[in-house]
Amino acid sequence: MxxxxxxxxxxxxxAIAPAIVRAEQRMDDWLRRHFPAVATRWSIPRLRELRDRVAAEHPELAHDFSAQRRLSLRHAFGDSLGSDHHAIDDGVEAAFVEFQHGRHEIExxxxxxxxxxxxxxxxxxxxxxxxxxxxxxxxxxxxxxxxxxxxxxxxxxxxxxxxxxxxxxxxxxxxxxxxxxxxxxxxxxxxxxxxxxxxxxxxxxxxxxxxxxxxxxxxxxxxxxxxxxxxxxxxxxxxxxxxxxxxxxxxxxxxxxxx
Ligand SMILES: [Mg+2]
Known part of the structure; x- marks a missing residue:
């Protein structure tokens, strides 16, 4: 029984794929407005590749998609903003919030x-x-x-x-x-x-x-x-x-x- x-x-x-596409687009729009240096260097396809690479390099994060995405963003922000750790921390968190908004626009x-x-x-x-x-x-x-x-x-x-x-x-x-x-x-x-x-x-x-x-x-x-x-x-x-x-x-x- x-x-x-x-x-x-x-x-x-x-269906998750359309929600992820919306989330990536929403985060990209936000990056273009607030961190154009990051958005220019890290287009949606490049960020996607980066996330796949982070996932492959960090099997210990296999259960945590949020951590994989934050780590990818940290890499992209660090690469574009240098060593301004406060700006990187704030930017990563705010970009992730935008992504999560898009990710929850599901049907x-x-x-x-x-x-x-x-x-x-x-x-x-x-x-x-x-x-x-x-x-x-x-x-x-x-x-x-x-x-x-x-x-x-x-x-x-x-x-x-x-x-x-x-x-x-x-x-x-x-x-x-x-x-x-x-x-x-x-x-x-x-x-x-x-x-x-x-x-x-x-x-x-x-x-x-x-x-x-x-x-x-x-x-x-x-x-x-x-x-x-x-x-x-x-x-x-x-x-x-x-x-x-x-x-x-x-x-x-x-x-x-x-x-
Ligand atoms: Mg499933």
């Missing part, structure tokens, strides 16, 4: 908001992401009990440890938790190896699902259909649930009581 769902965010709830896939509400009405829902999206900022946090990201946790999917940390916070064994996401390695194989039920959200439908995908859906709405068909209806309202989680033992007793 599935008693909770963990969900990937980027490319599962929205959820059409069925997503409805599907999140349907899933959350049945089982506790948590976000499990390697990215740096902020659900509060995206006004989607109300559907999620918590959001666990690789930057805070210190390890990224597909590491089993981050899946197990999410299960622990849900107060459930991995075998009772379903993880859904678009990425075959990070989400599907990672969840499978960690002992969760793995669901591949595949919007393209071009390849066969791998053996590690226990379930396979074309969109989040299809996952919501499956959850509704395979979990009992809750008698408490979403508003009751939103009032806060009981401790794990109470929570389990409550769930058993309503079943």
């Amino acid at each position: 599935i008693r909770a769902v963990t969900l990937d965010l980027d490319d599962t709830l929205w 959820p896939y059409p069925e997503v908001l409805d599907a999140l509400a349907r899933i959350a009405a049945r089982v506790p829902l948590a976000a499990l992401t390697n990215g740096n999206a902020d659900l509060e900022r995206l006004r989607m946090a109300q559907h999620f009990q918590f959001s666990l990201n690789a930057r805070e946790f210190g390890r990224a999917k597909p590491d089993a440890a981050i899946f197990h940390a999410a299960c622990e916070r849900l107060g459930l064994a991995p075998s009772s938790v379903l993880h859904a996401g678009d990425d075959l390695d990070a989400d599907v194989r990672g969840a499978h190896a960690a002992g969760l039920t793995s669901a591949w959200i595949d919007r393209h439908g071009k390849i066969e699902p791998p053996a590690e995908a226990h379930l396979h859906f074309g969109c989040l709405g299809a996952l919501a259909d499956w959850i509704e068909a395979n979990t009992p209806e809750q008698t408490s309202s979403p508003a009751d649930k939103a009032r806060g989680r009981r401790d794990d033992a109470d929570h389990l007793r409550h769930r058993q009581g309503v079943r």
Whole structure:
């Protein structure tokens, strides 16, 4: 029996590539206004290459896209502004803020908001992401009990440890938790190896699902259909649930009581 769902965010709830393009453009516009010397030397494609290089040279930051981007900016600012450390620190932080604004201008896939509400009405829902999206900022946090990201946790999917940390916070064994996401390695194989039920959200439908995908859906709405068909209806309202989680033992007793 599935008693909770963990969900990937980027490319599962929205397309991330257009948001990154918008974020890069927004940061570039800002650099042109405030730090033209940086913008001239570091065009969008050059900054992208620099970020890839920083990521390759710093495997210890593989779980932290924000740190990779800040370090790339630090390099670009240092290269353009020399040794003015205060100006570099301030510029890097302000440029990163601009990037993050653009990164949060996302458009959820059409069925997503409805599907999140349907899933959350049945089982506790948590976000499990390697990215740096902020659900509060995206006004989607109300559907999620918590959001666990690789930057805070210190390890990224597909590491089993981050899946197990999410299960622990849900107060459930991995075998009772379903993880859904678009990425075959990070989400599907990672969840499978960690002992969760793995669901591949595949919007393209071009390849066969791998053996590690226990379930396979074309969109989040299809996952919501499956959850509704395979979990009992809750008698408490979403508003009751939103009032806060009981401790794990109470929570389990409550769930058993309503079943
Ligand atoms: Mg993803």
